[in-house]
Amino acid sequence: GDSVTQMEGPVTLSEEAFLTINCTYTATGYPSLFWYVQYPGEGLQLLLKATKADDKGSNKGFEATYRKETTSFHLEKGSVQVSDSAVYFCALSGRAGGSQGNLIFGKGTKLSVKP
Amino acid sequence: DSGVTQTPKHLITATGQRVTLRCSPRSGDLSVYWYQQSLDQGLQFLIQYYNGEERAKGNILERFSAQQFPDLHSELNLSSLELGDSALYFCASSSPLGGSTEAFFGQGTRLTVV
Numbered sequence: 001g002d003s004v005t006q007m008e009g010p011v012t013l014s015e016e017a018f019l020t021i022n023c024t025y026t027a028t029g030y031p032s033l034f035w036y037v038q039y040p041g042e043g044l045q046l047l048l049k050a051t052k053a054d055d056k057g058s059n060k061g062f063e064a065t066y067r068k069e070t071t072s073f074h075l076e077k078g079s080v081q082v083s084d085s086a087v088y089f090c091a092l093s094g095r096a097g098g099s100q101g102n103l104i105f106g107k108g109t110k111l112s113v114k115p
Numbered sequence: 116d117s118g119v120t121q122t123p124k125h126l127i128t129a130t131g132q133r134v135t136l137r138c139s140p141r142s143g144d145l146s147v148y149w150y151q152q153s154l155d156q157g158l159q160f161l162i163q164y165y166n167g168e169e170r171a172k173g174n175i176l177e178r179f180s181a182q183q184f185p186d187l188h189s190e191l192n193l194s195s196l197e198l199g200d201s202a203l204y205f206c207a208s209s210s211p212l213g214g215s216t217e218a219f220f221g222q223g224t225r226l227t228v229v
Contacts, residue, residue, distance in 0.1 A: 034217075036220075041222075042222055043117060043119070043220035043222040043223055044158075044205065044207075045117070045220070046217050046218075046219075049217065089158065102148055102163050102171050102173060103148075103150075103160060103218060104160065105157060105158040105159075106157075107157040108157065
């Protein structure tokens with residue numbers, strides 16, 4: 001079945017450091033890919049998405065490119081801030097019961113940014 | 116604020132009991148999804164409803180059931196609760212159907228079974 005694998009955390013960085021969180025997927029067909037972020041005590045918020053190969057999603061300085069050849073969707077940010085501390089989830093739009101729309105998530109990567 | 120409302124925020128109950136979690140989707144969203152987030156299993160899709168009808172099922176136990184009402188709010192019923200059911204339960208909504216559609220998540224209901 002479809003699955004998402006993302007790098008284990010936690011990841012601890014200093015402010016202004018470069019961030020990469022790796023995400024690879026296994027899927028039949030051509031899923032849409034997402035990065036969601038969960039701040040402490042809150043629900044998940046969509047950070048960015050890409051719906052087809054070579055699409056680049058970007059938001060708030062974060063970027064990820066849909067790479068079909070490597071089945072990857074790595075999250076990057078050039079200069080992290082303390083406010084970026086959160087748990088990041090890679091996800092793809094799965095198929096259950098023949099319906100798209102439900103999401104299959106990776107296990108999440110906790111990011112801590114120190115001042 | 117995502118526009119998705121979940122109640123209650125916290126719930127503590129004993130093993131063997133039954134609870135109901137409620138979700139009000141964003142205005143206009145026809146699809147409602149339920150997810151379970153636990154430390155060992157991560158975030159797992161449970162079930163989806165679209166305009167009152169069950170649309171897709173994930174890893175939902177037989178002790179769990181859900182429904183979506185005519186006003187589009189949804190309830191997740193958990194019965195014969197076990198310690199292992201302790202988790203954060205999220206509701207999400209989206210519209211229309213489609214794999215590229217963003218899902219908006221509520222803040223979750225934290226269930227503790229003691």
